[in-house]
Amino acid sequence: MKLFRSALPLLLLVLLIIVSACGESAPAPSSNAPSSPKATPAQVSLKIFAASSLTESFNSLKTSYHNAHPNVDITYNFNGSQALVQQLTNGANADIFASADQTNMQKAAKADVVGESKVFAKNKLVIILPKSNPGHITSLKDLSKSGIKLVVGAPAVPIGKYGLQVLDKMGTSPEYGTNYERSVKANIVSQEQNVKAVVQKVQLGEADAGIVYQTDVTAAVENKLTTLTIPDQFNVIASYPIAITKNSAQATEAQNFLTYLLSPEGQATLAKYHFIGIK
Incomplete structure (x- = not known):
């Protein structure tokens, strides 16, 4: 009995250590811990x-x-x-x-x-003229007047191909006729490799008229140009x-x-x- 009483404090100490160890657990993650950064998309x-x-x-x-x-x-x-x-x-x-x-x-x-x-x-096509209108063009029929300088796209360029289609449609119409188509084609003085070159020549006054898309009459050039509408029956819808x-x-x-x-x-x-x- 005396031996048991002398060992009791040691047993209590061991039990205390065991209980303490069992009560420990890993700390819960803090709700304020920063999340993993999202991957930045590659350039x-x-x-x-x-x-x-x-x-x-x-x-x-x-x-x-x-x-x-x-x-x-x-x-x-x-x-x-x-x-x-x-x-x-x-x-x-x-x-x-x-x-x-x-x-x-x-x-x-x-x-x-x-x-x-x-x-x-x-897209659709329009006729553009310099603001000063040196050719005195007031209608589509005026494009056939002798001495008019017309700028278009080259036949291989979409705007050039579409322009020829418009003239072909007008040439088959009693309102204009084949003589009109021939006369307008005779007034072509330049065939450009892109539509912006057509716009540039007309706005600089190097031509009396040009055939372009309606979208080419932009805010940057609209104060330097006037336009003639091509009626729908002669126009081309470009896809x-x-x-x-x-x-x-x-x-x-x-x-x-x-x-x-x-x-x-x-x-x-x-x-x-x-x-x-x-x-």
Whole structure:
């Protein structure tokens, strides 16, 4: 009994240590502990080959798209659609091709440099004149007057092809006739490689008139030009197709841009620049 009483304090101490150890647990994580940071999206560069007539609208789209996708940087190559196809078939690197006509998109598809295309916008043609109107042109019939200097796109350029289609329609109409078509064609003094070159020559007064898209009468030049409307029965509706290139290194982001372009927001931007939307 005496031995038990002498060992009792030691037993109590051991029990106290065991109870204390069993009561310990890992501290609960603090509700204020910082969460793991989200991964920052990798920077992506998209290169878009686009018809010259898309310059202003696509530059605006670039800003709005970057605001929604800050990790995406867009660079453009604006030129005549026929020139862009040539560059692509020669091996130029691009992610997206936007053409001002179906013909050049079909050439790109035949060369196997683009995938499936979709029409994202439409356009119409107008006649532009310098503000000073040196040719004294007040109607479409005046384009046939002797001495008028008319600038158009080259036949291989979409705007040039569309312009010839307009004149062909007018030439088959009793209101104008084949003599009118011949006379207007005789007044062509320059055939440009893109529509912006047509606009530039007319606004500088180097020509009396030019055939361009209605979207080319932009805020930057509208105070230097006047326009003549081409009636719908003679006008041409230009379709603009777009496709992802076969050699795109950013096909997913390129598809995201196409989706944005076809969205209500993208279509609203195009409408702001007088493109005809798609339904």
